[in-house]
Amino acid sequence: MATLGLIEYKDASAEVRAIYDDIMTTRKTDWINNFWKALANDPATLKRTWNDIKQIMAPGALDALTKEMIYVAVSVTSQCGYCIASHTASAKNKGMTDAMFRELMAVVGMANETNRLAAGYQIEVDEQFKT
Amino acid sequence: MATLGLIEYKDASAEVRAIYDDIMTTRKTDWINNFWKALANDPATLKRTWNDIKQIMAPGALDALTKEMIYVAVSVTSQCGYCIASHTASAKNKGMTDAMFRELMAVVGMANETNRLAAGYQIEVDEQFKT
Amino acid sequence: MATLGLIEYKDASAEVRAIYDDIMTTRKTDWINNFWKALANDPATLKRTWNDIKQIMAPGALDALTKEMIYVAVSVTSQCGYCIASHTASAKNKGMTDAMFRELMAVVGMANETNRLAAGYQIEVDEQFKT
Amino acid sequence: MATLGLIEYKDASAEVRAIYDDIMTTRKTDWINNFWKALANDPATLKRTWNDIKQIMAPGALDALTKEMIYVAVSVTSQCGYCIASHTASAKNKGMTDAMFRELMAVVGMANETNRLAAGYQIEVDEQFKT
């Protein structure tokens, strides 16, 4: 069970409800996932985290789907079960096809492999990469 | 210094040279970075790793630049100095602008933060994410 | 199921029971958690690990609660589910309030974020930090 | 060299200077460390990160020094060289003695060890920890 429990909409303060409303409006959904219900135990963290994510994940130089797939890549590397489940679902909602998922996984696996080969062989950074 | 040293083109076997040539042709460059020169001490690993990367990083459902940025995201999460330097350079070569890099970093940082919030609050995966 | 199973008090050797007794006495509890029951399959590791923890977690320049919260911070960063559950419970037993837990999580999340920003931007250590 | 370079105070925009000023005022120092000079290439990230850190690291249910030591614990677990150097220096500035540092390191090391023992022995979470 979540350490401090989950706060449902009906039990939430006005401050928390306002953020829940903004999440649902921004994401065009009618429900709140557990991540936010758990953070709602700390309204300051809920607000800060949501505002940060809203700013960071908005389309910019990178589109929303690319950002979501990067989020999945990090979550897989960190072995965060909840995050893998939630951000894979988000990426699908934003248009990630099965073919894209398969290539995403292949890159993430490969990168984790060569991250260790580079460290294990104690390879110096090339001068060309230092500029 | 690299554990087993670096193998320069002029000192390489025909087998290794063939891979070096393929790397330079595929990447349209005229030099080989240290990663491959270190792996060349193990021709089987050099060959396997290059063939895997060549297959995985080729444009498909995801374009080459998106794949390279995912590679950077993993390398940053894993704290691999060599890989951050080399794949950031590769991403720039493939068209990553400074604006794209800044957004990439913002997403990677944010994902690493929420990966720990989700774990630390011991949040159960929502039923909606399990399908 | 635990790889080598769990060893209950009634099935334990005298050597293992002595450590179980010391754990319960030191922690002022009347039960042994699964971590120790699993390690009991390797009495040398059980003994060494318990003696190390007993020494390290005793109040010193840092009080016992601060040490327990640091333990939680590491466990969350490492994504160890068992350790997050057990050390969060321990920290609560030692006086961690919900407010303290919320701030602990906020710091852990933030640190994991900036750990990647610092690596990703390839930032050199300031001379002022090298003394 | 930092990927996008470092932005010195004299070269900074008014927006960035205002944050630099706030950092120096808040921390009672007369210089800016490289982390912020690197982030200044992305004013939105600079501003968001500084505001988050300022909020999170302020004394609350946990004092400022405890928070800084937790930051060090995470940075060490993540193997972030820059962060270890900078936050160890910060912790010293906030009053961390050598004795406190030694105990901090002992706890961080121990936690990383048992994080793997718990995972490796595949230990189930005790019912008592699930409430």
Next chain:
Amino acid sequence: MATLGLIEYKDASAEVRAIYDDIMTTRKTDWINNFWKALANDPATLKRTWNDIKQIMAPGALDALTKEMIYVAVSVTSQCGYCIASHTASAKNKGMTDAMFRELMAVVGMANETNRLAAGYQIEVDEQFKT
């Protein structure tokens, strides 16, 4: 549930069946574990990963059991639940005794501890180790 589901032998394409057959023949078993059934959603990744593992895990300068225990050591350090379960089972099949498992865990735990002590104390690499 696995993101893209699991592909059973009876539902597999001829290409996938050929790999399943090779896995069972090479490993002298009559069933396929979920890892391969999940990867079968991406035949290119299934084929590449199996061929790589078959090459890498074959006895050479290191025997098959030693390789399998190294695989467990990495999986435990990475906190990959599936991999710990599957490679611990594989190691047992290849002859790992309980005594070997206990020593393996002790080394993995210890290494993770000193990995952080070395980083946290910011220890420079000795000249003697640089050759």
Next chain:
Amino acid sequence: MATLGLIEYKDASAEVRAIYDDIMTTRKTDWINNFWKALANDPATLKRTWNDIKQIMAPGALDALTKEMIYVAVSVTSQCGYCIASHTASAKNKGMTDAMFRELMAVVGMANETNRLAAGYQIEVDEQFKT
């Protein structure tokens, strides 16, 4: 520079010298590497860590070289530069050939790759692995 500096033999207390002597005798060398000189700032940690390592790394069900290679595998996975350098040197001293090192690296890289594929595809543990 090491956070608390390095303590040379000539400047060490009798207690620390006794441990330095035991390290050199046990390892049949005439010098002490920086890891121990840094830990010597905390004699309790120096003593505990050395005694633990001495016990754990002694030949048992696993030989000393196998243990040292497992140590390298963990250090590479954790991205600990100091530990990679020192334990690779130790493994060579204990008889690791270049061929063994190459295979060790191949396994470590592969395991890190599949650790992420298993997590990313959200693969359930097979019933057969749960006994």
